Amino acid sequence: MEEYGSNFIHDIIDEDIKNGFSERIHTRFPPEPNGYLHIGSAKAIWINSGTAKKYGGLFNLRYDDTNPVKEDDEYVQAIEEDLRWLGAEPNGGIYYGSDYFDQCYEFAVKLIKDGKAYVCDLNAEQMRQYRGTLTEPGKESPYRNRSVEENLALFERMKNGEFPDGSCTLRARIDMASPNMNLRDPAIYRIVRAHHHRQGDKWCIYPLYDFAHPIQDALEGITHSLCSIEFENHRPLYDWVVDNIGFEKKPHQYEFARLNVTYTVMSKRYLKKLVDEGLVDGWDDPRMPTLCGLRRRGYTPTSILEFVKTAGVSKNYSVVDIGLLEHCIRDELNLTAPRRIAVTEPLKVTITNYPEDQVEYFEVSNNPNDASAGTRKVPFTRELFIERSDFMEVPVPKYFRLKPGGEVRLMGSYVIKCEDFVKDENGEVVELRCTYDPYTNGRNPEDGHKIKGTIHWLSASHCVEADVALYDKLFTIENVSDIPEDKTYDDYLNPASKKILTGCKLEESMSDVKAGERFQFVRLGYFCKDSKNENTYNQIVTLKDSWQKAKK
Incomplete structure (x- = not known):
């Protein structure tokens, strides 16, 4: 349990348990399959799956596939792969929001029958105008007081595809004067003719997230709906849906700050x-x-x-x-x-006083921080490669790598001295001509040479590209x-x-x-x-x- 530490969410759960909360903790991760998960998603996954694991609970993966225009099976598969790669096992099951469309429709009908939802013919621009501002209350839709019978008939016709896209919506009847803009009669269903990746062409009306999400949580038995902070102002609507549909066991929403990272876009x-x-x-x-x-x-x-x-x-x-x-x-x-040696911008080095056909092996550590990783043998030959940046024809002050007339230690092996160099027709150095001191073979760290510079190298005849x-x-x-x-x-x-x-x-x-x-x-x-x-x-x-x- 200590692996997941503690945070304000866990403090809330601990207090709930202390006060008699006895249900099994149940969380979920509800990504929309309209793209690939990113580093910000990892935080939501860790919080939800880690909370369930810490308290011996259940964790669901639920695809929020209520918007058929942007969703794709490619994203569905990628999301599960990434989730499992992170080690977040959905031990509570894998679900799709679209599998609840029938229940969502029935619950919408219930709200209409209870006088808590109505079909509105205002278009999107008109709805924005009627909504009001943060300082001014909204204005009631002229369609707000339609009868239950008329709303039921109109909603049925919406479902049957008798109206064009965007011509009307089903709205919750809450409070157009509420200081919370999300409670000003929000749309809960809209008309969208689009092929759904899972439901095909069965539906031409789709529930909006703020309506579908609390229903899905309640049906799955989610106890703690953990989401990012931008949904904090949506929580009263979440609770309104749960309360007015009449679920006996009510999930509760808790919000945390999103993960924002420097030099990175999360959109x-x-x-x-x-x-x-x-x-x-x-x-x-x-x-x-x-x-x-x-x-x-x-x-x-x-x-x-x-x-x-x-x-x-x-x-x-x-x-x-x-x-x-x-x-x-x-x-x-x-x-x-x-550890391995790589020379990314190779410059050839010829050791002129080293035998042409000789191969010598030096033993080097596979990982100096892990003795169990053992060692390996690296071959040394007359022709080597070093990094081009480890040589300067005209060295800057305090340059301790290879330079004309200068010495350097080849990591784990000999000290070499640059005697000459070769340039191509463009004036670029293409080869160094060096000599080595055979008494500085790296096996004796007290070989008398006080060399400030050490560089890595590879045998030119024993490497891959x-x-x-x-x-x-x-x-x-x-x-x-x-x-x-x-x-x-x-x-x-x-x-x-x-x-x-x-x-x-x-x-x-x-x-x-x-x-x-x-x-x-x-x-x-x-x-x-x-x-x-x-x-x-x-x-x-x-x-x-x-x-x-x-x-x-």
Whole structure:
């Protein structure tokens, strides 16, 4: 139980139990299948599934598929996959809001018979005008006092498809003078002629979310309906529906603050726009905040849930530093990821005084933080590759890597000295000519050489080639919700968010790596074998932990 900690929601439940609440805790996660889940969804999943698990309760997955225009089976399948990937088992069952359409219709008829709902012929613009403002009460619809018989007949005709889309709605009769705008006779049914992914063409009228959702919760026996804070003002309507339909066991709604992350957009509508316009490489583009994108990039379920847990649960709006998410995966992989050597921008090095046909092996650790990971042997030969950035023809001050006439230690092996270099016709350095000191073989750390610079390397004849994808933030503005009115998200897309390095050199032991395997490329960061491009490694995160440093 301690795994889920405590928060204000759990404090409420604890108090309820203390005061005699004896029902089994039952929660649900109700995503609309109109896009892929993102990092913000992970918070709602963790809160709902974690609360049920903490109290030995039940957790439902229920698709909010009441809007056929935007929904698709592709999203339905992806949502369940992401949910299970996070480890949130829907032990209470998997449901669809559309499976309750018959009950919703019958409950709407009940409200009409009770004089609590009426068919209104105002169009959308007229309804906005009649609704009033935050400081002025609304005005009653001229159709508000239709008789029960007339409303029943009109609602039946709506269901039978006798009216065009948008020509009328069924509205709850509540209070047009209520200070809560959501109680000013809200629409609870509208006419929409669209093929439903599950119900086909059975219906041409659909319940709105604020009407359908509390009904679904009540029918499933949900005890605690946990949702994000934007639904706080909708709670009185939620309670009105439950009370006036007359459910014996009444669910109650509790709200928490949404998860907002720096340099990130959570709008599914905008994320879909990025996909549809080809601005990213699909919903699972590793730059996307979607769970499938994070999974493809190499993030683990445990790192994402640790991020959500650390960010905390409250009712106050906040924007969480994306550096915390990076810290969580970096912290995990530091302990678990095998170390491997990769040279992403290779520069050839020839050791002129090393025998041409000799191969020597140096033993290196697979993970210095995990002794059980063991060691491996890395071959050393006359021709090597190092990173191009580890050599400067005209070095800057305090440059401790390789330079003309300078020495550097090759990690775990010899000290070499740059004697000369070769340039191509464009003046670019293409080869270094070096000598090595055979008495500095790395096996004796007290070899007498005080070398400040250590760089990584690979044997040119014992390596494999791959592409490496480097990623930066998708947006250039920290608080994406704070953009000026004359700007759009598009204005802040980062043109340098993705860079592909081709012809990179990796240890030959990586010739049979499976998709999804994660590694630390020594001195470079953490990387994951891509699931779509067979010979590509995606950068998960760099080695530098800016969030941890900022904390200090």
